[in-house]
Amino acid sequence: MQVSVETTSNIERRMTIGVPAQEIDQAVQKRLQETARTVRLNGFRPGKVPMSVVKRRFGASVRQEVVGEVMRDTYIKALQEQDINPAGWPKLEPTVMEEGKDLEFVATFEVLPEIELGDLSKISVEKLTSEITDKDIDSMIDNLRRQQATMKEVKRKSKNKDIVTIDFKGFIDSEEFEGGAAEGHRLTLGSGQMIPGFEKGIVGGKAGEDLEIEVTFPEDYQNEDLAGKPAKFEIKIHKVEEPQLPELNEEFFKKFGIEAEDEATFREEVKKNMERELKQAVSNKVKNDVVDGLLETTELDIPTALVDQEIDRLRQDAVQRFGGQVDFQQLPKEIFEEQAKRRVKTGLLFQEVVKKNDLKADPAKVDEKIQEIASTYEQPEEVVAHFNSSPEQKSQIESSVLEDQVVDHVLEQAKVKEKKVKYEEAVQAGQPQQG
Template sequence: MQVSVETTSNIERRMTIGVPAQEIDQAVQKRLQETARTVRLNGFRPGKVPVSVVKRRFGDSIRQEVVGEVMRDSYIKALQEQDINPAGWPKFEPKVMEEGKDLEFIATFEVLPEIELGDLSAISIEKPVSEVTDKDIDTMIDNLRRQQATMKEVKRKCKNKDVVTIDFKGFIDGEAFEGGSAEGHRLTLGSGQMIPGFEKGIVGAKAGEEIEIEVTFPEDYHNEELAGKPAKFQITVHKVEEPQLPELDADFFQRFGIDAEDEAAFREEVKKNMERELKQAVSNKVKNDVIDGLLDVTELEVPAALVDQEIDRLRQDAAQRFGGQVDFQQLPKEIFEDQAKRRVKTGLLFQEVVKKNDLKADPAKVEEKIQEIASTYEQPEEVVAHFNNNPDQKSQIEAAVLEDAVVECVLAQAKVKEKKMKYEDAVKAGQPQR
């Protein structure tokens, strides 16, 4: 077997492989003989069909089948000989495949890029600094109570946190616009569900009243045709409802899986959950900044095969969120392409940081993370045992710890600026990027 490799780009290779005709002919002959023993043809007893007859009837298809297998096997053998690690399956292009001649074909494939990390000291990281205050806990408990509230219709003027049932119709320059009207719409005042000024304009109205408000669509509104434009809305208020908040008692605590004797104990559990959420949010924010920084300072070309694989994973995840009612192949690849490229680049860059700095997943930190996860369950010892007895599950924790090590490694060299934030803002800052 003759092999030559041409570098056509940083990540593409063009491998020309030659296989002696004798090797192909022997493989074809062997397959013809095997077929003769198993094929059934009219006029011949099973196993007694002459090879010449089989060759006449099936020779072309058998040869094509054998050549395909030889190309695959020869390609794999050539990769091993050349010590090449491909990033995906190749595209085969036969050049010579006539009977009696040496087989020659070209395999074009991608390899992982050679990465030269950029200047990590040029990366800027903004790390949120926050804490959970008593006011934050009050707000959280109020939100939890409102989630469980019952509604009572009232005849007074509506105020923030009331739920109103309305009809509305919007106009720009005197013309109704698409998507600007609804009937029987339930709206919690002060929720920020509608554009600025809309909910505030309803406050003070009673059931049965018709009002008109003037608002302006935000400059960054998702519909560019409406962005920045003034509008008028004609609104009819049909009903005003006031939320009836549940008492802070044992029954309410149990609805959220908290076994607390009194409000003080409940507040303490809520605080612990909020602190965990805050810690995770800060970690997410810093990690996203690290990823952005690595991408900014490092030139990186990614193999299309890896991007395609990641796109398929994202499509499958999206299909599952539809409850399995959508075939993931029906989802357009294009809408996942940017996210897939970012994920692939991130994976390659993290691997390079690991390799360059000889990073390992610290067993103590793996155990610490398992304990942290287990602490959120009623029987933490069972969760710990589950991870320790399931290598695949534990390897996921080890991978997460290794990613944390990469982040810490970059932070040690980057410019890190701490920024004080309110709890709510810090949590928002840590929302994962898509």
């Protein structure tokens, strides 16, 4: 076997491999002999078909099959000899494969990039701090009650938090625009579902009334044809409904998995959940800033094969979220491309930080994270035992802890600025970014 490797880009390699003709011919002959023993052809007894007939009938297909196997096997052997770690399967193209001649083929593939981390001291991270107030808890409990509310139709003027059933039709320069009309639309006033000014213009309206409101689409509106433009909406109010909030009692508490006999105990449990959410949000925000900083300070090429694999994972996740009614391959790759690239880059950069600094998951932090997860269940000791008895589950926790340690390592060198914000702002800022 003869091997030569050509570097065609930072991450692409072109490997030319030669295999002696004798090796191919022997493999083809052996396969034809095996075929002769089992093949059934009219006019011949089983196992008695002449080799000349077998070769004439099956020689070309057997040779193609053998060449495919030899290319695969010798490619893998060549990688080991050359100490090359590919990032995905190659494109294999035979250049010489005639009978009696040495086989020659080219394997084109990508390798993981050589990464030179940027200056971590140039990374800026904003670390949010927040306190959960009684008002925050009141607001959370109000939201929980509204999730369980029943609706009662009212004849009064509408107000914020009412649900109105409306028809509406939008106009720009006296002409209807696409997507600007609906019938029987249920809208919670004050929810911010619609563009600024729309819901406010309905507040005070009653069932049976016709309204006309003027609003302006935001400059950053997703539909560029509408962004920044003034519009007029004709609105018909069909119904106004007022939410009937449930009582704060044991039956209500149980709906959220909380065993509490009184409101004070329920509030304490709600606060604990909010504290966990706040901690996670602050952590997410810091991690997002670290990832952004690493991406901005480090240039790297990423293998197409890894991006394609990540796109497929994202497509499969999307199908599962929407009930698995379509084949994931029907979803356009372009929708997920940027998110996939960010994920692949982030993974490679984190791996480089781990390798460069010889980081390993701290067993104490792994146990701490398992305990933290277990504390949210009714039988925490069973959850802890499950993680400790499942290598796969524990490995996922170890990976998560290692990511946290990468973030901590970057923070030691980055510029970190603390900013005090309200609870809602912290939670909103900590929403996971795509990728």
